[in-house]
Amino acid sequence: MRALTVDLARPGSLALTELPDPVPGPDELLVEGLAIGICGTDREIVRGEFGTGGELVIGHESLGRVISGPGFAPGSLVAGVVRRPDPVPCAACARGEFDMCLNGQYTERGITGIDGYGATLWTVPTQYAVGVSSRAGVLLEPASVVVKAWERLERFAFFDFDSVLVTGAGPIGLLAAMIGVQRGLDVHVFDLAESGPKPDLVESLGATYHRRLPGHEVVIEATGAPELVAQLLGRRLVCLTGVPSTEVVPVDVGQANRDLVLRNGIVFGTVNSNVRHYREASAVLDRADDAWLSAMITRRVPLSSYVEAFESRPGDVKVVLELD
Structure with missing residues (x-):
């Protein structure tokens, strides 16, 4: 698979890299990555202003098409939840409110501790996948x-x-x-x-x-x-x-x-969200005018021009990098 990677120890290390295809576990979906949204956090990571550690697949605003796995029909559109509860867990994470983690030991896909969704293939546990009805579902995380x-x-x-x-x-x-x-x-x-x-x-x-x-x-x-x-x-x-x-x-x-x-x-x-918020956000997007949501996406950048997606340009509202 192809994936967008950064070395968190080296500013400006964004690269399109060939990595082994992921192998889903028994409770995971195998997903074809369709698009990721680009936000300020992604740009900070690329500039070396956020995050510590080694190599990371970036991308936390996701959209994909299910290839296989439990709970979703093949071809279904899904987005993946970003944050995961800490392993301790704290009182908030123990109640499923991991977006309110009290001790900071959470992980976040594409941001902190876990590879993100900026890849042509990715896996996600079914419990952290949320269905969407159109390609505007790339806006599910925000x-x-x-x-x-x-x-x-x-x-x-x-x-x-x-x-x-x-x-x-x-x-x-x-x-x-x-x-x-x-x-x-x-x-x-x-x-x-x-x-x-x-x-x-x-x-x-x-x-x-x-x-x-x-x-x-x-x-x-x-x-x-x-x-x-x-x-x-x-x-x-x-x-x-x-x-x-x-x-x-x-x-x-x-x-x-x-x-x-x-x-x-x-x-x-307030920051971040949990599965409950993602599911409600899916309903919110379903009620919205799809043409208006599409107009919010002012630039769609092909994967071959991935560097351009991380540039801030006049007139940008939302930039989406197309992975397919």
Whole structure:
């Protein structure tokens, strides 16, 4: 099989490598890799900014076609769950909530400790495979992250709300907005892009696009921009999904503390997802307009040009590397 590999000890070591075909175990699927989504984490791994150890097959946003194995018909489209519980296990992993692992000993396919899905063949235990209905299923992993964000947002909400602000019109922000629209909410999206696909994608959802930050009290933050996060700390309910840079920005912690206390405010972070979120995300994608999901994928790159998939280009929303 062909696989995208990196040596985590050598920045810039991304290569298309011939590796032995995987042999599935009795409870595993053998899957033909069709595509992987490329995100910021993948680019950080390739640049040597994330991860330690030796050689790794990268790719955590997956889409494949089942060749053989229990529980799925041959030809079925599936995506694989990324995280695996730690071997101890901690209290969260023992309850199946391995996305909330408490001791950090989890592993993640294509990121930490386990080879990923960036290969023309891969195997996955049936319990970590989730069916999808179309090639838009390559968006299942980011959609699962957003499903979890919404699950936690609604759990923490102590008041009814009929509108939500999403900051950032990248893949996570757009999928968060899409779910908000599916839930019948008045959705507003803040981003700095003046042109390109982002405003059109937001407006075609039936959401409202802003280039100045509105004052909504319920926010899903999807940029990780420190200055923006600092402006949101006084809102009533804020879910942080973006991973920030190391940029230092001044924050009036006393004022933020006062606002949060006096307004019973909640600010929380969320990342990753478990099997429950993947399955719900599959249903979310099924309810979505397939043409809109396809429009989110602004570049599809063939495997022969794999280096281009890891480049950031103006106008990119979601980049997908086609493996077949």
